[in-house]
Amino acid sequence: MLAPETDLPLELRDVSVRAGATQILDGVTVAFSPGAPTVLIGPNGSGKTTLLRTAMGLIEPSGGRVTWGGRERVPPMRRAIVFQRPAMLRRSAAANVEYALSSADVPRAQRPKRVEELLALVGLSGFDARAARRMSGGEQQRLALARALAREPEVLLLDEPTASLDPAATKAIEDVVRAVAARGIKIVMSTHDLGEARRLAGDVVLLHRGRVIEHGPADEFFAAPKTEDARRFMAGELLI
Amino acid sequence: MRGDVSALQLVLTADPALMEIVRLSLVVSLSAVACAAVIGLPLGALIALTRYPGREASIVVLNALLGLPPVVVGLLVYLLLSRSGPLGTWGILFTPQAMVIAQTILVAPIIAALARQTIEDLWLEYRDELAAMNVGPAGRVATLLWDARFSLLTALLAGFGRAAAEVGAVIVVGGNIDGFTRTMTTAIALETSKGDLPLAIGLGMVLIAIVVVVNALAWGARRAGERLAG
Numbered sequence: 001m002l003a004p005e006t007d008l009p010l011e012l013r014d015v016s017v018r019a020g021a022t023q024i025l026d027g028v029t030v031a032f033s034p035g036a037p038t039v040l041i042g043p044n045g046s047g048k049t050t051l052l053r054t055a056m057g058l059i060e061p062s063g064g065r066v067t068w069g070g071r072e073r074v075p076p077m078r079r080a081i082v083f084q085r086p087a088m089l090r091r092s093a094a095a096n097v098e099y100a101l102s103s104a105d106v107p108r109a110q111r112p113k114r115v116e117e118l119l120a121l122v123g124l125s126g127f128d129a130r131a132a133r134r135m136s137g138g139e140q141q142r143l144a145l146a147r148a149l150a151r152e153p154e155v156l157l158l159d160e161p162t163a164s165l166d167p168a169a170t171k172a173i174e175d176v177v178r179a180v181a182a183r184g185i186k187i188v189m190s191t192h193d194l195g196e197a198r199r200l201a202g203d204v205v206l207l208h209r210g211r212v213i214e215h216g217p218a219d220e221f222f223a224a225p226k227t228e229d230a231r232r233f234m235a236g237e238l239l240i
Numbered sequence: 241m242r243g244d245v246s247a248l249q250l251v252l253t254a255d256p257a258l259m260e261i262v263r264l265s266l267v268v269s270l271s272a273v274a275c276a277a278v279i280g281l282p283l284g285a286l287i288a289l290t291r292y293p294g295r296e297a298s299i300v301v302l303n304a305l306l307g308l309p310p311v312v313v314g315l316l317v318y319l320l321l322s323r324s325g326p327l328g329t330w331g332i333l334f335t336p337q338a339m340v341i342a343q344t345i346l347v348a349p350i351i352a353a354l355a356r357q358t359i360e361d362l363w364l365e366y367r368d369e370l371a372a373m374n375v376g377p378a379g380r381v382a383t384l385l386w387d388a389r390f391s392l393l394t395a396l397l398a399g400f401g402r403a404a405a406e407v408g409a410v411i412v413v414g415g416n417i418d419g420f421t422r423t424m425t426t427a428i429a430l431e432t433s434k435g436d437l438p439l440a441i442g443l444g445m446v447l448i449a450i451v452v453v454v455n456a457l458a459w460g461a462r463r464a465g466e467r468l469a470g
Contacts, residue, residue, distance in 0.1 A: 058371055076374050087369045090387040092468065099383075103373040131468060151373070 006069040007078040007154050008186060009033045010055055015064035017050050017210075024050045026210040027064070032155060036202020037177065037187035039218070041194065043239050046207040048190035049084065052157045055188065056081045077104075080153040084160045086144035088132035093124060093143050096132045100150035118146040122176050138169025145176055149185075156180060158189035162196060174200060194234060198222055206230050208239050246438035251445055258439065262446050265423040268336050268410065269403035272343030273351075276399055280348045281392065284355025285381055288363060302356065305349035310342075314412030317342040321413065334415040339423070342409035347399035354395035358388045390465035397458045401451060 010032040017025040025047050032038055032055070040048045053059045054066060057076055068074045089096050097115045106114060119125055122142040127135070132143055141161055148156055158177070162170040177200055181187050191197055197204060201218035206229070214221065214230045225231050233239055250258050287298060319325050321333040321341075332338045362384050370380050385392070407425035414421035416430055424443045431440035 056372060058368065076372060081372050083368060083372075087365045089366070089369075089383070100373055103375050103379070131466075147373075 005071075005074075005078070007074065008069060010079070010155055010186075010188075011065075011067045012051070012055065012061075013065045013067070015054060015061045015066060017047075017054060017059055018062045024210050025054065025061070028207075028210070028212055029064075030205055030212055030215060032186060032188050034154075034184065034186050037181050037189060037200050038203050038205060039197040039201035040188070040190040040205045040207060041192070041197050041233070042207035042213075043233070044192070046239075047210040048207055049159050050210075051207065052081065052159050052188065052190060055079075056157055077151070078154045079157065080148035080151045080155075081157040082141070082144045082148050082159065082161055084163055086140060086147075088135070088140055088143065091132060092128065093119065093130050093132050093135065094128035096143055097146050097150055100147040104151045106150070114150065118149055121149065121179065122146045123172055136169070138165045138172060141165065141169070141173055142176060145173070145180075149180065153185060155186040155188060158187065160190050160192065162191065162193065170196070206233065208233075247441035247445060250438060250442040255442070258442055258446070260419065261422055261424055261427050261443060262450075264336065264421070265404065265425070265447075266450070268339045268423060269343060269400060271340045272347055272403045273396055273400045275340065275344040276347035276351050277396055279344070280351030280395075280399070281355050281385070283348075284352040284357075285359050285385065287352070288356045288360035289377075289381065289384075299356065302349055302353045306353055308346055308349065309408065310346055310406040311408030311412060313345050314342055314409035317345065317409070317413045333413060334417060334421060336414070336421060338413040339410045339421060342413045343403040343406070346406060346409055347403050350399045350402055351395050354398060355388075355392055358391040358395065359384050362388050390462045393458055393461060397454060400454060404447065404451060 012028050012030050015025055015028045016023065028047070028051060030051075040051060042048055050059060054061055056079060057066070057068075057074070058081075065072060068079065089099055091099065094115050097118050098111050101111045101114055102108075115128070116125075119127060122145050124139065124142055124146065127139065127143075132140065135143065145158075145161070161177070162173050165173065174196065177187055177189070187200075189200070198218070203216060204214075204218050204221040205212055206214040206221075206225075206227075208229055214225060214227050216226070221230070222234070225234060229239055287295065287302070317338060318333065320327045321330060321338055322328055323333075332341075363380075366380075366384065366387075370383065375383065405425065407429055410421070410423055411426045411429065414423070414426065416422050416426040422430075424447045428440045428443050428447075431437070431443070
């Protein structure tokens, strides 16, 4: 009997990504296993977005290996990503979610009920007929979350999901993240907001210049960072 | 002024000769737009979504074809369809079919160029999301065509505007035969040269009205689409 397919653990081993002469990721080794959310932090340009896209399989590393459940080059069936600026399909909110369900091969008869459940999960009940592109930034982020969850992922990658949102919209997103994590979905998210990292993280990965500087449980990381770079970053100093 | 009044009368009383010219014009131009859409939309999508050597050059050529002189297209189709031409055996020179072919050649580059731009812009926006949702090539094309439908409608209308307004191609390959290949534009040219201004003005009024109505419908459809789909 074949073992059930899974995308976890998601492992990057000595992964490098280059864009022309620029080294974006430089020998990154990190593994994401089931459990509390993993939060990627680091200054702008440290490689957070590239790490998430590589983990999703959207970027082919120039060196190293990425494996999902121990396998390489697996199509994204049990993983999903929400981009920092998600593109909304030129359709209604419900049709956006319905499209994601369709792309995940959910039978047509089941889709209306699933659309309703997913919109409710992200706090967008009653938004069904709204044009997705006319919704606010926070609402679009939540709709993108609903779309990602339509794929019933084991691992959900979120790229700065609360960037440029007001506090109320940020809280709404964080509530969804907690609810999703409580369902057993592994969250790997990036943020530039240390407060958000403290509120959500089970473990923290600090990136700087494409390298993992520190990776450990959130309480230990915030109480006693092991590296000088981590201490300086948390003190608000610029890491050059 | 008397010419204007007579022209209005021709339009308001639906003069049979005028109506026949209008009917033939619409049949030819709409058929040409339909044929050009069948060629131009997939061609635009193909160029937008594929990468191949010489792609940039093909875009430059396609854009250059937007300025094709109708009378030159007419001449080209004339040479193809004339008795001694490679397609002379078809025997369709000086028929509405020849006019449809000529206008299709004029309109297809417009639809293809506008469709390419529209689909490429949307593809840049959707690319990551569709890749993340594991949508295959056929699904991507279908999604882009569907979501760009209101913009593509504008491309079709631009093509219709070009077809309905041109005179050079249809007069060369159609011959402006009364009751058979006479369109609004060729009739306006002829009647003006004959000094029969009421019919020419009447046809001009109908032609402008058609263009205005078609564009108003497209504008309405686009606004409705934006309300529904953003």
